[in-house]
Amino acid sequence: MQKALAAIVSRLVIAVPYAWLLVFFLAPFLIVLKISFSSTAIAMPPYTPVLDWTGGISGLIAKFGEFSTFNYEFLFDDSLYLKAYLSSVVIAAISTFLTLLIGYPIAYGMARAPATIRPTLLMLVILPFWTSFLIRVYAWIGILKPEGLLNQLLLAVGLIDEPLIIMNTYTAIFIGIVYSYLPFMILPLYSALEKMDYSLVEAAEDLGCTPFGAFWKVTFPLSIPGIVAGSLLVFIPATGEFVIPDLLGGSQTLMIGKTLWNEFASNRDWPLSSAVAILLLLLLVIPIVLFQNAQAKAQEAGK
Template sequence: MAGATLSATGTANGAVSAQPATQLASGFVSKLVIIVPYVFLLIFFLVPFFIVFKISLSQVAIAMPPYTPALDFGGGISGILGQLKSLNFDNYVFLTQDPLYFNAYVTSVIVAGISTFLTLLIGYPIAYGMARAPATLRPTLLMLVILPFWTSFLIRVYAWIGILKPEGLLNQLLLSTGVINEPLIILNTYWAIFIGIVYSYLPFMVLPLYSALEKMDYSLVEAAEDLGCPPITAFWKITFPLSLPGVLAGSLLVFIPAVGEFVIPDLLGGSQTLMIGRTLWTEFNANRDWPVSSAVAVILLLVLIIPIVIFQHAQARAQEQGR
């Protein structure tokens, strides 16, 4: 009897001692899951951003690299303090004095905004159809949306040159069917840029929308229709508000890279189109003005932070309302 009591006591003590160890391991894993993304952002975002910002405070020079060093850490703390006093923001002042850069920023935001709206207009019906399709068919439809990523982005943009040029496939089709009498001038215009961006970034809009629409409880729509609500009204009052997280996520995934897009405006837009991605490339490679191009990149990043902050604020409000 005493032996059984000692055995039970030992087992209980072992279980008690094992429980804190399990909790400690679980707490370490949960902290590690949080720490790893921040370390990744620190290494691959903040450090490169600091380097670019550091170059933007320097002055152009005939050297390699083509700028005078700024914030050199070799002189210790006293040397850094002395350099901080001598820092200037002439490159940022120069951006405000030349209307080229302001026009490039405004044009890029407008083009990205229109492209995002067109992508949402096309992507929403696709995502809605995928979400309402039979469960056995959804993986196939999802694969078809992702299928363009299996081909090089550059090759797909080059393919649009063959489609949109005056003697391309689109004009040949329209001329042969009698829709038009002379070829349309689409290539090297902003219309070509819209087409290229919408085509290239459409999956980034469809996937978040599909994720939001698939999780929606469609019995709410059926209940509204049973109570006499027209289908269109039920869509705008129930379906669309519930899919707003997917709309916001997809819009950000399209708008942010579209603002700084370089390949599509360069290949489809031609030399007459003015966007900040082409301006940045020109300053960096053609003019060899790394400080000014770095200042352009820093301002572009600050411009893109605004929609991200708005999205996070909207997400926080949605979570508070859900509670």
């Protein structure tokens, strides 16, 4: 009796979240895939063919005949989309590199801090993550705009004679991404550097390495897992970013997340935005798989 009950309960434990994810994660994804092969129609919902079970299996097969690769051909023909993909990857890569450059010294400094204050420092890095992403991006508008705080400061100090134009440029996007994703870079770097045995560095220095040489030959290679994890954690979401290019980058900047939203909201071209989404996902499959592998390896090592 007890055993039977336990068996039923454990079935339920698996089945409930499984069913939820099948319905709300896998099924929607398959729908996107399907609609990306449909053509646009002026109707509600604005695409055709809609999945229609009334015709039974044969009806469904007939529907497959209406599938078109039109959206994908369109994406490849129109250089706007290719440029948007390319510039998303380039922007994400440059921002990831900048985040690494800024995050590394911070993580290193934290890892070398006295052990008593390290938990506090860690807490201080995590805290901004709890405040709204939108708010953190919004805060930069007031700083970067032509009559903003940064320009006021630089003008008052006398470093510049007329306001710098930063808002609505790629520079503003870089600043936004670096700022928003910095904790994602610092945390994995910190955990790699904190675990490290610093007597190795001392040994290298005793054997005649310069401090920089010891860093480059000992510390840096040992922190590579942290660098990989942090870089992927920044690169993946930054590629599909929508809020930052929209609010800080202005109308001219091209990023694929923004293009997808525009196709969807302004042009109401759902099939095309589905095709954009599928290609964005294909673009990110490699970094996502790399990240999952790195995580699995870290988990194995931690056991």
